[in-house]
Amino acid sequence: GQQLNQSPQSMFIQEGEDVSMNCTSSSIFNTWLWYKQDPGEGPVLLIALYKAGELTSNGRLTAQFGITRKDSFLNISASIPSDVGIYFCAGRPEYNNNDMRFGAGTRLTVKP
Amino acid sequence: DSGVTQTPKHLITATGQRVTLRCSPRSGDLSVYWYQQSLDQGLQFLIQYYNGEERAKGNILERFSAQQFPDLHSELNLSSLELGDSALYFCASSVSGYTDTQYFGPGTRLTVL
Numbered sequence: 262g263q264q265l266n267q268s269p270q271s272m273f274i275q276e277g278e279d280v281s282m283n284c285t286s287s288s289i290f291n292t293w294l295w296y297k298q299d300p301g302e303g304p305v306l307l308i309a310l311y312k313a314g315e316l317t318s319n320g321r322l323t324a325q326f327g328i329t330r331k332d333s334f335l336n337i338s339a340s341i342p343s344d345v346g347i348y349f350c351a352g353r354p355e356y357n358n359n360d361m362r363f364g365a366g367t368r369l370t371v372k373p
Numbered sequence: 374d375s376g377v378t379q380t381p382k383h384l385i386t387a388t389g390q391r392v393t394l395r396c397s398p399r400s401g402d403l404s405v406y407w408y409q410q411s412l413d414q415g416l417q418f419l420i421q422y423y424n425g426e427e428r429a430k431g432n433i434l435e436r437f438s439a440q441q442f443p444d445l446h447s448e449l450n451l452s453s454l455e456l457g458d459s460a461l462y463f464c465a466s467s468v469s470g471y472t473d474t475q476y477f478g479p480g481t482r483l484t485v486l
Contacts, residue, residue, distance in 0.1 A: 303477035
């Protein structure tokens with residue numbers, strides 16, 4: 262099935278820098294989720310968004326549910342080495358609330 | 374710890390064989406989802422069960438099947454295994470299965486030789 266378009270595919274940044282990544286779809290979504298996955302582990306939920314325009318923070322992480330309902334953004338401020346991992350966006354499309362679509366992930370590397 | 378448990382953690386088998394992966398959802402969660410993640414790939418949704426009944430189907434092969442038992446644990450059966458079935462298989466659970474969020478288990482790494 263159609264996956265979400267997530268970008269960038271990978272990022273290499275210095276500790277202390279801010280990070281932005283996004284996820285887009287051609288369809289309208291009712292829910293957007295952001296997960297982080299460490300090597301060999303299952304994805305861990307970071308932020309869940311349920312309304313268009315919603316802006317939610319979790320520590321240094323901030324995510325937004327796009328106004329068009331076709332995109333979402335995740336920002337990480339003042340990155341630290343433990344932010345390393347793969348960040349996945351996920352969402353429930355309006356046309357099928359039983360479905361969950363995932364992005365291919367953004368692999369983040371933080372250099373001390 | 375998400376509260377979702379999966380066994381075994383690792384599984385190595387040969388082509389043509391059949392394996393069963395097991396998942397116990399978080400306490401109180403009625404919905405279980407199965408995902409496949411191949412090397413460096415995103416998560417592919419396979420199937421969802423809600424309170425014992427199949428709720429949604431994704432990219433699940435006919436060689437694969439799943440079920441959810443009355444105690445809400447779930448099993449994913451993979452048969453006639455092929456090399457390309459080698460992957461991480463994740464189970465996730467949620468309270469209801471609609472707009473609520475999913476919590477993932479640690480995964481089972483399947484290697485088919």
